[in-house]
Amino acid sequence: MPSIQPVVMCVMKHLPKVPEKKLKLVMADKDLYKACAVEVKRQIWQDNQALFGDEVSPLLKQYILEKENILFSNEISVLNNFFSPSPKARRQGEVVQKLTQMIGKNVKLYDMVLQFLRTLFLRTRNVHYCTLRAELLMSLHDLEISEICTVDPCHKFTWCLDACIREKFVDNKRARELQGFLDGVKKGQEQVLGDLSMILCDPFAINTLALSTIRHLQDLVGQDTLPRESPDLLLLLRMLSLGQGAWDMIDSQVFKEPKMEVELITKFLPMLMSFVVDDHTFNVDQKLPSEEKGPIPYPSTIPEAFTKFLQDNRIACEIGLYYILHITKQRNKNAFLRLLPALVETFSDLAFSDIFLHLLTGNLTLLGDEFALEEFCTSLFDGFFLTACSRKDNVHRHVLRLLLHLHHKVAPAKLESLQKALEPTKQSGEAVKELYNQLSEKLELRKPSPAEVTETPSMELPLPTVPTPASR
DSSP states (O other): OOOTHHHHHHHHHHHHSHHHHHHHHEEEEEEHHHHOHHHHHHHHTTTTTHHHHHHHHHHHHHHHHHHHHTOOOOOOOOOSTTTTSSSHTEEEEEEEEHHHHHHHOOOOHHHHHHHHHHHHHHHHHTTTTHHHHHHHHHHHHTTTOOHHHTTTTTTHHHHHHHHHHTTTSOOHHHHHHHHHHHHHHOOOOHHHHHHHHHHHHHHHHHHHHHHHHHHHHHHHHHHTOOGGGGGHHHHHHHHHHHHHHHHHHHHHOOOOOOOOOIIIIIHHHHHHHHHHHHHHHHHHHHHHHTTOOOOOOOOOOOOHHHHHHHHHHHHHHHHHHHHHHHHTTTHHHHHOOOGGGGGSSOGGGGGGGGGHHHHOOOOOOGGGGOOOOOOOOIIIIIIHHHHHHTOOHHHHHHHHHHHHHGGGGGGGHHHHHHHHHTTTTTOOOHHHHHHHHHHHHHHHHSSSHHHHHHHHGGGGGGGGTTTHHOOO
């Protein structure tokens, strides 16, 4: 009876436990199921994983799509990028809020969602599922749902890491706290490492750890200290390593921390520090009065070992890429052009991943004026971007995003050759074609019309000849 139905639904909503028979009746009738409150649905879902999966699945798809839309957005800026929103602001997103409401205080449903996230992460290797894992836990933390927070062994670790992500830096006090959690994993409870690694694999966590690592390396240069002598730096590397190893750990079900390669600490990081020193030395040289020998050129070669580390070692590659983002942000064109060739081949093509390219294109806007120079454009486009455009649709998209933003800075001849090189092929996706059309339209608008072209010489004539029509 439709007129009484809302009353019945309201009564059911307030029953701590709806009788099994009634739940089955609701489940069997689509309209009844649609009309019942989320409190009743939770009771249905907790014994019906497939039905719950059907409800959650579109939300997870929407979440991944939202993340990808941000990475490919036409807005390119240093100040407003993928990592700009604070953790608290991100948790207000529609998907996180809906999932939080669906779970309520139900530990069984929470576990199911985590299981879905793990399975999808394994199936797709998509790290945004790791972000959602952390956001969901912290959203329940915000609502003080102790029924769930107290049983999730990652809660305190995630809470502490969340504060670091907010500051975009791991300070010494929090570093000690995080280390305490990692060292406190007891024998027989190693499985928690799988969850912790997933929390650390969240791109927002990796971003914070990598930025902190670069800052530590710069501090060490100032203190004349080697990386191996800095416990704080070693802890950052340990967490990076755990985060980067998340997929392998969950896949193999072998729950132990990955071994850190000694050479990363004894060879690779000192090499990065030597690049920082090269910059300092070059800057000081520039300020000194030049003698007969002329100005000292900026070092243009890179050690072969650097390129090899970026190809073979995942952690080295991640830190190397963040160092390149750092120098680009500092508008250090010399260092950028020196290290750029090392990016063509990196560990599992990390230099062509969406997050890195999203950040790089944003930082390159600071070097906008360099785009007028043939040498800079050739190194950047021909030497880096175009090497992957044909085989990677996402790289093609990022280059077009960059040119849509900076085309007016590029020399006309170079722009023309880029336009030819970036023409979509039959295999290109719709997004690439759409961006290419937008770029072509913009370039079309900038071309002087034929009438203007013929008139330009008249500017050379002496002024008095201009007002002739009026004097008739």
